[in-house]
Amino acid sequence: MKKIVIINKNREKRCDSMKSAYIHIPFCKKICTYCDFCKMIYNNSWIMQYLDALESEINDNYDGEKLKSIYIGGGTPSCLNNDELIKLFNIINVFQRDEDIEFTFECNLCDINENLLGILKKSGVNRLSIGIESFDSRLLEIMNRSADYDDALSKINLCRKMGFENINIDLIYGFNIEDVSMLKSDIKKILKLQPEHISTYSLIIEDNTQMGISKIKPIDQDLDAKMYDTICKMLKRKGYNHYEISNFSKIGYESFHNINYWKNNEYYGFGLGAHGYIMGFRYENTRSLNDYLKGKFHLKENILSKEEKMQNELMLSLRLKKGINIKEFYHKFGTNIQQVFDFNEVINNKDIIYKNGYIFIPENKFYVMNEILLKLL
Numbered sequence: 291m292k293k294i295v296i297i298n299k300n301r302e303k304r305c306d307s308m309k310s311a312y313i314h315i316p317f318c319k320k321i322c323t324y325c326d327f328c329k330m331i332y333n334n335s336w337i338m339q340y341l342d343a344l345e346s347e348i349n350d351n352y353d354g355e356k357l358k359s360i361y362i363g364g365g366t367p368s369c370l371n372n373d374e375l376i377k378l379f380n381i382i383n384v385f386q387r388d389e390d391i392e393f394t395f396e397c398n399l400c401d402i403n404e405n406l407l408g409i410l411k412k413s414g415v416n417r418l419s420i421g422i423e424s425f426d427s428r429l430l431e432i433m434n435r436s437a438d439y440d441d442a443l444s445k446i447n448l449c450r451k452m453g454f455e456n457i458n459i460d461l462i463y464g465f466n467i468e469d470v471s472m473l474k475s476d477i478k479k480i481l482k483l484q485p486e487h488i489s490t491y492s493l494i495i496e497d498n499t500q501m502g503i504s505k506i507k508p509i510d511q512d513l514d515a516k517m518y519d520t521i522c523k524m525l526k527r528k529g530y531n532h533y534e535i536s537n538f539s540k541i542g543y544e545s546f547h548n549i550n551y552w553k554n555n556e557y558y559g560f561g562l563g564a565h566g567y568i569m570g571f572r573y574e575n576t577r578s579l580n581d582y583l584k585g586k587f588h589l590k591e592n593i594l595s596k597e598e599k600m601q602n603e604l605m606l607s608l609r610l611k612k613g614i615n616i617k618e619f620y621h622k623f624g625t626n627i628q629q630v631f632d633f634n635e636v637i638n639n640k641d642i643i644y645k646n647g648y649i650f651i652p653e654n655k656f657y658v659m660n661e662i663l664l665k666l667l
């Protein structure tokens with residue numbers, strides 16, 4: 291693994307040669323009706339065993355290189371108690387950290403307090419991702435979640451007071467009872483909280499979720515597109531950079547960790563159901579707690595061919611506003627991207643722009659990215 295000395299803070303450059311690590315904590319205090327993630331109800335009789343297994347997985351697989359980002363997600367990592375959190379951070383101490391590391395911890399609003407923030411701060415966390423999703427009581431009820439604007443404001447003020455200067459808020463939209471005015475109200479409230487980063491998710495109803503089982507109908511496609519457009523316009527007006535299809539940030543607060551995924555770079559995934567991409571193979575961990583506790587971590591391993599890697603590069607990098615750097619593609623694969631994919635049609639009808647050494651999808655076509663990819667693959 292090639293290591294580099296960081297001589298500048300260009301985030302995308304740093305993503306090219308250093309790895310990230312994702313750690314999955316699958317426990318939640320309650321289950322959201324739309325959730326398709328690997329999760330289970332919090333039960334403290336399992337957590338210490340889970341953390342022991344996580345430690346073994348990390349010790350068996352981590353190669354000791356410096357990491358540029360760590361992301362603790364879930365599940366709900368913030369639902370762990372003090373002892374569990376301290377054990378988790380002791381395990382993670384094995385990671386060598388880049389001096390400019392981005393270290394994210396996912397929190398539920400209700401778990402945020404001085405005690406939690408103190409532990410996070412002491413452990414080096416410098417980015418919080420808070421899953422608010424919506425402030426609308428009708429949508430929250432459908433999701434089996436809770437959030438209150440005044441509570442969010444006081445919790446975020448507390449985070450600021452405790453020194454957290456990089457906060458992401460998640461927003462979900464696209465419920466079949468939702469209209470554009472409900473969405474606008476949610477966006478306005480989120481903007482008043484002044485997060486550095488906003489991740490948006492259009493609701494997808496998966497069959498294996500409570501919503502899927504209840505046969506909840508999806509939103510009308512045209513309305514979904516209108517909502518996406520509303521989000522883009524409102525956030526852009528407030529100075530957020532639409533740097534990835536669903537992600538917006540203040541300048542300089544783009545997520546290293548996510549850019550690393552979208553640039554098709556390698557990363558570790560540790561924990562139940564986690565995915566990783568190391569030494570040219572992608573792996574998926576088991577979702578069975580029993581198997582995981584017995585040390586059977588990997589469920590699937592897939593060595594990627596050069597063609598698959600190039601296709602992944604295309605699909606992931608086109609999610610970024612900047613798109614694909616043609617020279618970087620050549621350095622990675624030894625092939626000119628235009629000899630691999632036929633861009634003639636998509637460039638002619640302006641689905642793809644080729645400019646200043648980059649190939650990218652213009653923002654006004656982000657919403658139809660899947661259709662554009664279909665023409666290329």
Ligand code: SF4
Nearest residue numbers: 318321322325364365
């Ligand atoms: S959405 Fe998050 S908090 Fe809700 S059940 Fe899934 S993992 Fe847990």
